[in-house]
Amino acid sequence: MNDIRRTILWVIFGFSMVLLWDQWQVHNGHKPTFFPGASSSAKVTEPHAPASAASSVPVGSPSSVPVPAAAGSAGASAVPGGAPSAAPQAAKEQLVVTTDVFTLVFDTEGGTLVKSTFNKFKDMNDKNSGFVLLDESANRVYVAQTGLIASGGGAALPTHKTLMTAVPGERSLKEGQNELQVKFESADVGGVKLVKTYTLKRGAYDIAVRHDVINTGSTSVSPQLYMQLVRDGNKPPGESSFYSTFTGPAIYTEAKKYQKIEFKDIENKKVDVEKSATNGYVAMVQHYFASAWILGDGIKRDLFERKVDTNLYAVGMITPLDTIAPGASKSIESNLFVGPQQEKTLEALAPGLELVKDYGWLTILAKPLYWLLDKLHSFIGNWGWSIVALVLLLKIAFYWLNAKAYASMAKMKAINPKIMEMRERLKDKPQEMQQQMMKIYKEEKVNPMGGCFPIMIQIPVFIALYWVLLSSVEMRGAPWILWIHDLSSPDPFFILPVVMTLTTMLQTALNPAPPDPMQAKLMWFMPLIFSVMFFFFPAGLVLYWITNNILSIAQQWVINTRMGVPPQFNLPKFK
DSSP, X not given: OHHHHHHHHHHHHHHHHXXXXXXXXXXXXXXXXXXXXXXXXXXXXXXXXXXXXXXXXXXXSGGGOOOOOOSSOTTOOXXXXXXXXXXXXGGOOEEEXXXXXXXXXXXXXXXXXXXXXXXXXXXXXXXXXXXXXXEESSSOEEEEEEEEEEGGGOSOOXXXXXXXXXXXXXOBOOTTOOEEEXXXXXXXBTTEEEEEEEEEETTOSEEEEEEEEEEOSSSOBOEEEEEEEEEESOOOTTOOTTSOOOOEEEEEETTTEEEEOOHHHHHTTOOOOOOEESSOEEEEEOSSXXXXXXXXXXXXXXXXXXXXXXXXXXXXXXXXXXXXXXXXEEEEEEEEEEEEOOHHHHHHHSTTGGGGSOOGGGHHHHHHHHHHHHHHHHHHOXXXXXXXXXXXXXXXXXXXHHHHHHHHHHHHHHTXXXXXXXXXXXXXXXXXXXXXXXXXXXXXXXXXXXXXXXXXXXXXXXXXXXXXXXXXXXXTTOOOSTTOXXXXXXXXXXXXXXXXXXXXXXXXXXXXOOSSHHHHXXXXXXXXXXHHHTTSSOHHXXXXXXXXXXXXHHHHHHHHHHTTOOOOOOOXXXX
16 A cells, blocks of 8 residues: 555655646747647737737837727727828937836837846846846837827827827936926827826836817817736837746736736737726736736726737736717726735735736745745845745644654655565465555554555645745845855756755655665655756745755654664665
């Protein structure tokens, strides 16, 4: 029975590794290793108008990504049929605006935010430069756009392609100043003038955005405001191939909660998300960082996602502004978040926004683990030692479960000589061998599965902790000791992975040796193969596994000694 248990566990473990590797290959844009299928990511190319008549829009630079039609109610309007009149390209200009947390670049074409550089988060490849999230360059497209579309196919209105005038004002948040406003005004387009006002606040990554829509014509208008995030489908630069994190759009509503959208599902038109709501947000998510358009509760909006060009995707919302009489105006307030996935900050901005920090299906366990880790850090002041302290607390919490598991393993180890002798004696009588084995287990009051169930109960907790450490931006650039200057990057000298491998081998050596030679070999090969992956994992994750291994070894040693089963090192025999 013990042999069968080990065989099943190793088969499950090995197959899991196969599936994980296959998914890593797909995530990184390569062909699946074990399950050949579909395709890889396309490179960013110059946008062009899609063939669909509903998407006939301005073309040109990457900023001319089309505005999608509303995906919700029947009353939502289609996009403009052609390009709005605009000044020549040479008249465009870009404004650089700085605060204490980031540097932003706005384009007067549409008053669009086209670049964001963070002051407190450095580029992983160039420590002297800030990390860039939004960007519009030859290799990347990731911008935040807004504009107006007319209801019922009316005249063209100011869009993200309309040239706007930047209102003179401060472009840098001064010492002692808490707010900075950046304003853009459009000319009259279709009898409507659009004014965008961005309000940046000290210490904040959320930007208040007010749209003032002024009817300058002689008839009433019923425009709709669209807000969208447009991004290429490439994975973030420098992301490791050895752990997979989600990159793509997301939609949150009170009804359906947080819904991630894969780029490939948009490509294949297989997206099933909420289409209209009066609450929530739309977002673009990647490892550690996110952007989101947020409207206040009670404001009707249609939600959309779509492919807008070759390897370019949009997620956004369209909200009606009701009828505006001649000479009247209508204002609507929204928030644009562009920043790191700091859980407490996200929770304060909007309901459900903290879910862009994706813990997957173990969120219910991961959130309290992050809370505890954050509390430990507030006392300790070092994220590395906070990880060690958290694993220690978890081992204490699960002490009695672990004690039962190791006690069961110690009993198995104590009767192992008797089992080995019996197997050798009855090796030609397999049926009798099984009967005798069950008899020994019954006489010695040993449950072969007793060491398995207590450990299985703990597995979800430690997987949740894995995702906490992988997802928390606080680990990015956080030092631990000596040579570990960044817990989110691999150990530069591979010292931690080597220690991890050694502790894994020691733990394997302390376990009872399986009587079957093939199982004995697997008991050594599989942990070694698993350890190889840790050479590419972030140092914080490796530190977590090392701490867990060391504490497990110490507890196993103590329990074995108390039960009169002296610890023995069962070294491999590969003959």
